[in-house]
Amino acid sequence: MSFFPKHPASRLGVTQTIAYDASVGATNAFGAETYQLRLVANSACCYRIADGTQTATTADIYLPANLVEYVIVSPGQRIAAIKAATNGLVTATAGTLWVTEMS
Template structure:
């Protein structure tokens, strides 16, 4: 299956959960990357809220996750403010 880079969601993480817009109709996979701080992430329907008991995504890491069109990803800083990107793959 060919993957193309599509919409990019960029966050400056904070102590409050933030969520992406709904993933596009052709998005079945996303690439998540932390740039300078670890983060807690949650993928779900509606508007998910990331909390400090969710999956910890390490500093300087990138990984692809399967998603369903219309889902969203929420992020919460695990250290101090840092950058996290979510790239939709179509």
């Protein structure tokens, strides 16, 4: 008999979408019980997470298109996104970032 260890999981919460071209911030701050986010975008983008209203730049954290990423956050923080800069193999394209709060 073979046993496989259980993998930790989080409960899916509220999802916000950010339609970005230039820098756009999420409408709402993260909830009081949110310590992790699930991020996925349909085009390459850069994002910034911190306290207060945020403005993302192409120097911020890069998220490739169609890749699911999990990040640690604190309750009350906010996120902003911007399309990635064109260079190398990346072509700047406007898109949408889905931000799902996990608890």
